[in-house]
Amino acid sequence: MRVSLTVNGRHRTADDVWEGESLLYVLRERLGLPGSKNACEQGECGSCTVYLDGLPVCACLVAAGQAEGREVRTVEGLAGDGRLDPVQEAFTECGAVQCGFCTPGLIVQAHDLLNRTPRPTDAQIREALAGNLCRCTGYEKILDAVRLAATRKAATP
Amino acid sequence: MTVDFLRPATWAEALEVKAERPGAVPVQGGTDVMVELNFDVHRPDALLDLNRVAALGEWGAEEDGRLRVGAGVTYARLIAELGDRLPGLAQAARTVGSPQIRNRGTVGGNLGAASPAGDGHPPLLAAGAEIEVESAARGVRMIPAEEFYLGVKRSALEPDELIRAFWTRPAGGPQYFSKVGTRNAMVIAVCSFALALHPAERRAGTGIGSAAPTPRRAVAAEEFLAAELDWDTGRLDPGLPRRFGELAAGAASPIDDVRGTATYRRHAVAVLARRTLAWAWHDLWKEG
Numbered sequence: 001m002r003v004s005l006t007v008n009g010r011h012r013t014a015d016d017v018w019e020g021e022s023l024l025y026v027l028r029e030r031l032g033l034p035g036s037k038n039a040c041e042q043g044e045c046g047s048c049t050v051y052l053d054g055l056p057v058c059a060c061l062v063a064a065g066q067a068e069g070r071e072v073r074t075v076e077g078l079a080g081d082g083r084l085d086p087v088q089e090a091f092t093e094c095g096a097v098q099c100g101f102c103t104p105g106l107i108v109q110a111h112d113l114l115n116r117t118p119r120p121t122d123a124q125i126r127e128a129l130a131g132n133l134c135r136c137t138g139y140e141k142i143l144d145a146v147r148l149a150a151t152r153k154a155a156t157p
Numbered sequence: 158m159t160v161d162f163l164r165p166a167t168w169a170e171a172l173e174v175k176a177e178r179p180g181a182v183p184v185q186g187g188t189d190v191m192v193e194l195n196f197d198v199h200r201p202d203a204l205l206d207l208n209r210v211a212a213l214g215e216w217g218a219e220e221d222g223r224l225r226v227g228a229g230v231t232y233a234r235l236i237a238e239l240g241d242r243l244p245g246l247a248q249a250a251r252t253v254g255s256p257q258i259r260n261r262g263t264v265g266g267n268l269g270a271a272s273p274a275g276d277g278h279p280p281l282l283a284a285g286a287e288i289e290v291e292s293a294a295r296g297v298r299m300i301p302a303e304e305f306y307l308g309v310k311r312s313a314l315e316p317d318e319l320i321r322a323f324w325t326r327p328a329g330g331p332q333y334f335s336k337v338g339t340r341n342a343m344v345i346a347v348c349s350f351a352l353a354l355h356p357a358e359r360r361a362g363t364g365i366g367s368a369a370p371t372p373r374r375a376v377a378a379e380e381f382l383a384a385e386l387d388w389d390t391g392r393l394d395p396g397l398p399r400r401f402g403e404l405a406a407g408a409a410s411p412i413d414d415v416r417g418t419a420t421y422r423r424h425a426v427a428v429l430a431r432r433t434l435a436w437a438w439h440d441l442w443k444e445g
C-alpha cells in the first residue's frame with residue numbers, strides 16, 4: 001500500500017509498504033531517515049521515539065497505515081537554521097552520548113519534556129525518560145544534559 | 158502473506174467491517190498488537206485500524222451520572238482529563254509502560270487484549286464498571302467488568318463485536334491501585350490490587366490483577382469490609398486490614414512464572430490489599 005504523511009515538515013510518500021509494518025520501518029527503510037533506532041521492536045527501549053501529531057510515541061508500535069495523513073517529527077527534524085537544538089547541544093557537551101544508539105530517542109523524549117515542563121525537577125526528568133533505555137549506563141550524564149538544556153532554554157528568550 | 162489494512166472512518170463503518178471480517182484484529186494504540194506483528198507471533202489476515210474513529214476518543218457524563226469513556230481514550234489523557242474523577246484508574250494508568258506508551262495505549266486496548274496482567278482491569282472491577290460492546294447485527298451489549306474476563310487473554314467479546322466504551326461512576330470515595338514490579342516504569346505487573354471505597358453505600362469494591370487466569374474481584378474480602386468496617390466512627394481495628402489481606406489473597410489463584418512465584422504473589426496480594434485499605438480509610442476519615 002501507499003502511505004503519505006508529513007515528516008519533519010515535508011510531505012512524503014512511501015510505496016509498496018507492507019500492511020503489517022511499522023512507522024519505524026517506513027522511516028528508516030523507505031524514507032531514508034535512520035535517526036530513529038530499531039532496537040527492541042516492543043516499546044520497551046524508547047530508541048525509536050518520534051513525535052506523532054506532536055506527541056512522543058514509539059514508532060515501532062505505530063502501524064504504517066496509522067501514520068497516513070499525520071505529522072511525524074523525528075530526531076532529524078529537531079535542528080534548524082544550521083544549528084543543533086539545545087537538547088542536542090547539551091547531550092554532546094555533557095558526554096551524554098556513548099555508543100549513541102539510545103541517543104535519538106532520548107533527545108526526542110527530552111525535547112518533549114522541556115517543551116511541556118521548561119524547568120523540570122530531577123524526578124520529572126527521570127519519569128519522562130523512564131521508557132528510554134541506555135545500556136552504556138550513562139544515565140548520570142544524560143540527566144546532566146537535560147538539566148543543562150533546560151537552563152539554556154530558560155535563558156533564551 | 159498479505160494483511161489487509163482496513164481503516165473505517167466512523168463507528169458505524171467499523172462495525173460493518175468487523176461484521177464482514179470477524180477475523181480482523183482491531184488496533185488502536187498498537188502497544189500490544191504491533192508487538193505481535195513485529196515478532197511474527199501471529200499474522201492476522203486483516204488489521205482494523207480504529208484511530209480514525211473519532212467517537213472512540215471522546216468521553217462524557219451521561220444522564221445517570223456515570224462517565225462513558227471511549228475505548229480510544231489514551232492512558233495519558235485519562236490521567237490528565239479524568240484523574241480527579243477516576244483516581245484508581247488514573248493511578249493504574251500512571252504505572253502503564255512509559256510516557257510514550259501512555260500516549261498511545263488505551264483502556265479499550267487493555268480490555269481487547271484481556272491479559273490477566275493488564276493494569277486497567279483491577280480498577281474497573283473495583284469501581285463496578287460496565288463495558289459497552291457493539292455489533293452491527295445485535296446492537297449494543299453492556300457487560301459488567303466482572304463478566305467480561307473469561308480466561309487468559311479471553312473475553313466475552315464476540316468476533317463481530319467491537320469495544321465502544323466503559324461506563325463507570327465518578328469516584329464516590331477514596332480509590333487506590335497498587336502494583337508489584339521490578340521498577341516503577343515499564344513493568345508488567347507481578348501482581349496488582351485495586352480498592353474503591355463506596356462510603357455512601359457502606360461497601361468496598363476490589364480487583365486483583367496478575368494473580369489468577371483473569372482479573373477478578375475478591376468477593377469475600379469485599380463482604381468482610383462491608384460488614385466489619387466501622388462506617389460510623391472510622392475506628393479501624395488493627396487486625397482488620399490483616400484479615401482483609403488474607404481474604405484478598407484467598408481470592409487469588411496465581412501461578413509460578415518468569416515474573417514471580419505463586420507463593421510470592423499470594424503474599425504480595427495480601428500486602429497490597431492491606432496497604433490500599435489503610436491508605437483509603439485514612440483518606441476517608443482525615444477530614445473528620
